[in-house]
Amino acid sequence: MFVSTAFAQDAPAGQAGGAVVEGTTEVAHDGHAKAPFPPFETHTFPSQILWLAITFGLFYVFLKRVALPRLAGILEVRRDRIAGDLDQAARLKQEADEAIAAYEQGLADARKKAGLIGQKARDAAKAEADAERKRIEAELDVRLATAEARISEIKASAMQDVGAIAEETAGAIVQALIGDSVAQGDVSAAVRAASE
């Protein structure tokens, strides 16, 4: 505040000093300074109006014919381009969505088909294995039956031989015990009696 007061007092003094120094030029200027305020000097009006009309008129025509159509064109082209690009993006997105849907559909179909094929293969393999097992079992049954038949046959013949062996063995034992042979018929009768 103090500084600005000092400045305020300085300023008129400065101007007064300037006036003294430039006294001669001020005098020379006085004739000119008496002229009216330039914006109110009516003799300059016709010239200003004429040149304003010329320059502004030409400027208006230039803008209307050349500059503004060009600017409007630029903005319109850009607007169209952006709208077109957005449309295309939407179209491409839709296409991509469709492709994804088709792909997923295909994947599901293939998966189902694969399951079906696997099932079929499994069934076929199982049926084949069953048939094979049945065939082998039948074969084994047949072999078992023949084996059993042979065993019973062998057993029967063995049972038949057992009498003879016992008579022979008994004859041999008696001979060893008494030191004399016994009649074949007696041994057979004794063995038959003992075994019954």
Place this chain on the structure above:
Amino acid sequence: MANDPIHQFQIQNWVPIEIGGLDFSFTNSSAFMVASAVGAGAFLFLSTANRGLVPSRMQSIAEISYEFVANMLRDAAGSHGMKFFPFVFSLFMFVLFANLLGMFPYFFTVTSHIIVTFALALLVIGTVLGYGFMKHGLGFLKLFVPSGVPGLLVPLIVVIEVVSFLSRPISLSVRLFANMLAGHITLKVFAGFIVSMSSMGALGIAGSILPLFMTVALTGLEFLVAFLQAYVFAVLTCMYLNDALHPGGH
């Protein structure tokens, strides 16, 4: 002369031309009108020369000014108003370039002369009147009779509306003229302080820092005013054109 704040507004004859006793000389004012028109036209023409889909900086400024004025006009006068777009845009760019060119030291400010701004204002009002009567005939006079006013008040309202309409060209022109004139005088006065104070020795040179700051601040302010006044001129033009388009609509 150096300290005379009025000197910058003086018209100087460069090429004397006289027709029918009237002075139509090519003056410094004429030269700066040509410079404003050529500068604005060249800027708009050259910046859009590439027609870039992605605009360059200069093209971007041209596009922004286009859309700025287009939105201003559409907001004020609706889409019907767009037929006046070239007119409003020319006015805005011409006044803006004239104001901005005037910010260069030693350059003449075309819009600091009342006759120029008054001629432009008359052009606007003339357009409003011409278009209004052409489009609506005598219906244009509804402009002066707002709807919904009680019958007793109508004569009073009509008088007020007529006076306000007649004062439009005056207020439109004086606003621009006075702003440019006063701004340039203030700048010159404060700049003059620097010169006269610094001729007073060490104390004066130290003190002259204050008007120097003031001058720098005012220069920034004047750039704002240069733009703002061009904007105000264009906005008011849009609003007056709205009256011509929709005389009963307020």
